[in-house]
Amino acid sequence: MTLPYAEPYRIKMVEPIYQSTKEERQKWIKEAEYNLFNLKSDQVYIDLLTDSGTGAMSDKQWAEVMLGDESYAGSRSFQKLDKAVKDITRYNYFIPTHQGRAAENVLFSAMVKEGDIIPGNSHFDTTKGHIEFRKGKAIDCTIDEAFDTDIYHPFKGNIDLVKLETVFKENDISTIPFIIITVTCNTAGGQPVSMENIKAVSRMCKSYGVPVLFDAARYAENCYFIKEREEEYRTKEIIDIAREMYSYGDGMTMSSKKDGLVNMGGIIALNDESIYRTAITFNIMYEGFITYGGMSGRDMGALAVGLYEALEYDYLASRITQVQYLGEKMAEFGVPVQKPIGGHAVYLDANKFVPTIPKEEYRAQALAIELYIVAGIRGVEIGTVLADRDPITRENRYPALELVRLAIPRRTYTHNHMEYVAAALKTIFDSRDQAKSGYRITWEAPIMRHFTAQFEKV
Numbered sequence: 001m002t003l004p005y006a007e008p009y010r011i012k013m014v015e016p017i018y019q020s021t022k023e024e025r026q027k028w029i030k031e032a033e034y035n036l037f038n039l040k041s042d043q044v045y046i047d048l049l050t051d052s053g054t055g056a057m058s059d060k061q062w063a064e065v066m067l068g069d070e071s072y073a074g075s076r077s078f079q080k081l082d083k084a085v086k087d088i089t090r091y092n093y094f095i096p097t098h099q100g101r102a103a104e105n106v107l108f109s110a111m112v113k114e115g116d117i118i119p120g121n122s123h124f125d126t127t128k129g130h131i132e133f134r135k136g137k138a139i140d141c142t143i144d145e146a147f148d149t150d151i152y153h154p155f156k157g158n159i160d161l162v163k164l165e166t167v168f169k170e171n172d173i174s175t176i177p178f179i180i181i182t183v184t185c186n187t188a189g190g191q192p193v194s195m196e197n198i199k200a201v202s203r204m205c206k207s208y209g210v211p212v213l214f215d216a217a218r219y220a221e222n223c224y225f226i227k228e229r230e231e232e233y234r235t236k237e238i239i240d241i242a243r244e245m246y247s248y249g250d251g252m253t254m255s256s257k258k259d260g261l262v263n264m265g266g267i268i269a270l271n272d273e274s275i276y277r278t279a280i281t282f283n284i285m286y287e288g289f290i291t292y293g294g295m296s297g298r299d300m301g302a303l304a305v306g307l308y309e310a311l312e313y314d315y316l317a318s319r320i321t322q323v324q325y326l327g328e329k330m331a332e333f334g335v336p337v338q339k340p341i342g343g344h345a346v347y348l349d350a351n352k353f354v355p356t357i358p359k360e361e362y363r364a365q366a367l368a369i370e371l372y373i374v375a376g377i378r379g380v381e382i383g384t385v386l387a388d389r390d391p392i393t394r395e396n397r398y399p400a401l402e403l404v405r406l407a408i409p410r411r412t413y414t415h416n417h418m419e420y421v422a423a424a425l426k427t428i429f430d431s432r433d434q435a436k437s438g439y440r441i442t443w444e445a446p447i448m449r450h451f452t453a454q455f456e457k458v
């Protein structure tokens with residue numbers, strides 16, 4: 001008999017979470033103008049809004065917090081982090097920043113100018129934002145399979161080599177400062193990129209003289225998928241898979257709030273000395289001195305430890321298994337979820353779940369609200385509300401997929417919590433025919449409306 005999976009840690013400190021009543025939640029969500037971002041965290045029982053900065057630190061990380069050296073320049077905590085980043089990535093230079101988008105801001109200030117083109121696999125919103133803010137253009141070269149939720153492909157984050165080469169051939173190559181490989185591909189649902197693909201992309205980029213950067217927020221999870229799904233890597237250590245992956249690139253930016261296993265922080269690592277020199281000036285202007293870049297000493301110490309913990313096989317196996325377990329349990333109940341299940345989140349397909357609600361009444365938002373009212377679980381809408389209005393016509397844009405994302409924080413919730421989430425969704429799914437109406441927007445901001453929009457029931 002194979003034994004079931006269980007967490008490779010036990011709990012030393014607990015944080016109580018309040019199990020409210022349905023009546024309380026109905027009142028609170030109304031007061032929050034039916035926007036889940038407006039809820040107070042105490043009003044949420046299981047918070048699956050994001051896996052960014054919401055994980056639990058280990059005893060060893062907390063010990064580093066106590067050892068934090070808060071010297072302005074050259075602190076011991078910086079040295080620990082500097083050593084860890086270079087040991088894992090094998091890149092020559094490291095710059096700390098306060099979070100992932102800050103790393104993008106600093107590095108892109110040194111590398112991106114007006115008219116530049118940056119191909120990649122479904123760039124993350126902040127990455128795209130920092131490219132477009134500099135009047136550059138992000139071109140999505142993800143394989144077509146990524147856009148069909150019913151197709152099984154082990155590496156839906158892969159870059160399509162034909163699409164990439166077309167971008168290289170159709171543009172002046174000097175306008176392409178680098179390409180970005182996002183591992184795992186967040187926008188495509190936490191889908192991994194294969195080593196085979198990374199290698200092939202790297203080879204092509206070399207032949208055109210274009211550097212390769214990684215957006216490495218969830219690189220450890222990506223390396224786990226490589227180990228599980230690519231025969232050649234079955235017996236390799238995760239850290240060696242990571243080193244090999246980085247060897248095919250020239251640098252990386254990373255949000256430490258994901259696979260850094262800390263609550264705040266960001267990383268830039270790269271090989272090119274002249275880019276490093278330009279970037280550190282921007283780091284000093286935007287973030288702080290080059291040996292802290294917006295992080296306190298204690299945070300850098302905890303990150304130095306977290307980077308290694310995130311590469312431990314047992315940790316990754318339990319992390320990914322928990323996410324897969326939740327997704328498969330829901331699929332078993334018949335709840336429509338996006339497949340295959342990605343590394344950090346389960347996505348509910350609201351078009352299939354509640355087709356009875358008119359799409360003009362924000363199906364995914366309605367489903368996310370219902371999940372909160374029924375069970376105190378907070379997910380996030382990734383559908384029409386997020387897609388916003390067309391900037392010219394001001395009409396709502398209706399994306400192909402109306403999703404509710406349930407992102408799982410690292411080392412935070414137990415197996416029972418996952419059972420609870422799956423059962424709550426089954427309850428809602430079983431009475432889905434009664435869902436006839438959704439919500440209308442009563443107020444919205446001119447851009448990025450999803451964070452602050454106000455709704456009322458139709």
Ligand SMILES: *Cc1c(COP(=O)(O)O)cnc(C)c1O
Nearest residue numbers: 099100101124126186217255257
């Ligand atoms: C979270 C994230 C970022 C941005 O990082 P922040 O720490 O939130 O600023 C960039 N890329 C990817 C893939 C991410 O998931």
